[in-house]
Amino acid sequence: MPVYLWQGKNVRGEKKKGEMESSSEEIVRSSLRRMKIEPTKIKQKPKDLFGNVAFLQPKVKQHDIILFARQFSTMIDAGLPIIQCLDILYAQQENATFKKMLKSIKESVEGGATLAESLKKYPNQFDDLFVNMVAAGEAGGILDTILRRLSVYMEKAAKLKAQVKGAMTYPVVTLIIAAIVLAVILVFVIPVFQEMFADFGSELPAFTQLVIDVSNFAKKNIIWIVIGLILFVFAFKKVYGTEKGREMVDEMVLKLPVFGALIRKVAVAKFTRTMSTMLSSGVAILEALDIVAKTAGNKTIEKAVYSVRSDIAEGRTMADPLQESGVFPSMVCQMIAVGESTGALDSMLEKIAVFYDDEVDQAVENLTALIEPFMLVFLGVTIGGLVIAMYLPIFKMAGTIGG
Numbered sequence: 001m002p003v004y005l006w007q008g009k010n011v012r013g014e015k016k017k018g019e020m021e022s023s024s025e026e027i028v029r030s031s032l033r034r035m036k037i038e039p040t041k042i043k044q045k046p047k048d049l050f051g052n053v054a055f056l057q058p059k060v061k062q063h064d065i066i067l068f069a070r071q072f073s074t075m076i077d078a079g080l081p082i083i084q085c086l087d088i089l090y091a092q093q094e095n096a097t098f099k100k101m102l103k104s105i106k107e108s109v110e111g112g113a114t115l116a117e118s119l120k121k122y123p124n125q126f127d128d129l130f131v132n133m134v135a136a137g138e139a140g141g142i143l144d145t146i147l148r149r150l151s152v153y154m155e156k157a158a159k160l161k162a163q164v165k166g167a168m169t170y171p172v173v174t175l176i177i178a179a180i181v182l183a184v185i186l187v188f189v190i191p192v193f194q195e196m197f198a199d200f201g202s203e204l205p206a207f208t209q210l211v212i213d214v215s216n217f218a219k220k221n222i223i224w225i226v227i228g229l230i231l232f233v234f235a236f237k238k239v240y241g242t243e244k245g246r247e248m249v250d251e252m253v254l255k256l257p258v259f260g261a262l263i264r265k266v267a268v269a270k271f272t273r274t275m276s277t278m279l280s281s282g283v284a285i286l287e288a289l290d291i292v293a294k295t296a297g298n299k300t301i302e303k304a305v306y307s308v309r310s311d312i313a314e315g316r317t318m319a320d321p322l323q324e325s326g327v328f329p330s331m332v333c334q335m336i337a338v339g340e341s342t343g344a345l346d347s348m349l350e351k352i353a354v355f356y357d358d359e360v361d362q363a364v365e366n367l368t369a370l371i372e373p374f375m376l377v378f379l380g381v382t383i384g385g386l387v388i389a390m391y392l393p394i395f396k397m398a399g400t401i402g403g
Contacts, residue, residue: 004028008039018091019045060098060125066154068098073147082143083109101125114138128291129274136282146281153277157270160360164266167364168259174375178382185386187222190215193390204393211389243299250299254327258370262363267301268332269356276349286313301327318345 006028007017016037022028025042032039068089075085086106093099101122108118116135119126126134130150137146194212197204204212218225239245254260271292278288286309293305304325311321319337322328332352339348 003045005043005045006032006039007041008032008037010038011036058095058097060095060101062154062158064095064098065125065130066151066158069147069151069154073144073151076144076147082115098125115143128294129278132283132287132291133278133281140282142281149277149281153273156273156357160266160269160357163360163364164262167262167367170368171371171375174379178379182382182386183218183222185383186215186218190386190390191219197393205389205396208389208392211386247299247303250301254298254300258367262360262367263298264327265356265359265363267296267298268328269353269360271296271301271305271328272332272349272356273353276346276353279349280346285318304328 002023003019003021004025005017005019007015010016020028020031022031025044028042029039071089072085075088076082080088083106086102086109090099090102090106093102104121105115105118108121109115114135115138116131119134120131133146133150134143137143190212194215197208197212240249254264256263274292274295275288278291279285283291289305289309289312293302293309296302296305304322304327307325308318308321312318317337317340319333319340322336323330323333335348335352336345339345342348
């Protein structure tokens with residue numbers, strides 16, 4: 001069905017504009033007049049030549065989903081029907097990809113499907129957690145509350161992800177820059193010094209000779225070094241793509257000296273917040289654990305959560321199998337045990353999540369404080385070492401002349 005762009009004036013003489021999907025211009029004109037808007041200009045919106053090319057379409061970001069959940073919650077809380085909410089959200093959506101999705105979701109709901117069933121068609125944007133919580137909200141008549149909880153949960157999850165990403169970005173970028181600088185010096189700069197030293201005719205200092213040998217090796221084998229790095233990355237992806245390979249890598253990541261502790265704290269914060277949000281929304285504990293395991297992001301933690309789920313299905317509490325897994329800290333397990341015994345597991349999990357959010361904040365600050373001097377020393381030693389190696393023969397020659 002074509003889309004029409006329109007401009008007009010309302011009863012107060014204010015200029016309005018927008019777009020409307022309709023089968024003809026006459027129907028658009030009639031619809032506007034019913035809305036007490038006198039149309040001044042109506043034209044059919046030109047078709048996007050690349051509208052069906054998937055990779056050219058804008059991506060639906062997490063921020064779009066958070067805003068969708070928050071606005072949806074506010075409108076339902078105000079008493080608007082679901083279809084009218086979707087219609088308003090569709091009309092004001094600027095992201096073309098998300099706009100198409102909202103149109104499809106609205107049509108699905110109008111056809112008799114539940115909102116959860118309609119959202120489930122887009123798993124990349126609305127994951128199992130989102131869909132199951134919406135289903136629980138629809139069943140319990142608290143969809144506005146559920147959507148509000150989801151928006152808060154996603155905002156905190158996004159903040160947590162950004163913190164970890166920020167902590168990892170600095171050392172990675174610094175190492176890449178250092179590697180590029182070292183490669184340029186070894187391949188292009190040192191050979192110039194080598195030609196100059198050849199004219200001296202004297203024996204070079206051992207450190208200088210070592211650097212020149214490394215430079216010659218790098219220059220002669222640069223293509224093979226690049227190919228080797230590409231093959232290593234390819235092989236790593238292949239291994240990580242297997243079940244056993246991912247388990248091995250994820251387990252090693254958790255055992256890393258500094259980064260491992262940070263990743264473990266992030267995992268605990270994510271696990272407790274997700275469980276708290278789902279349990280307080282009425283999702284069954286076994287179903288909640290199943291979703292948490294799928295979204296863990298680490299195979300070791302995923303296996304531990306599935307193990308906990310299996311034990312709970314057999315009648316055990318959550319705290320004991322969590323303790324036995326060895327993945328979660330004892331304090332977390334003890335607090336969960338208290339929550340289970342008092343019947344306030346969801347609120348206890350939320351308290352643990354808040355505590356570990358602060359722990360992640362502190363861990364990121366400590367990591368940044370630790371990495372900065374380490375990277376400065378690393379760069380100083382490597383680059384400074386190469387510079388000293390190149391100037392040693394000059395100093396030696398100057399000493400000989402002076403003597």
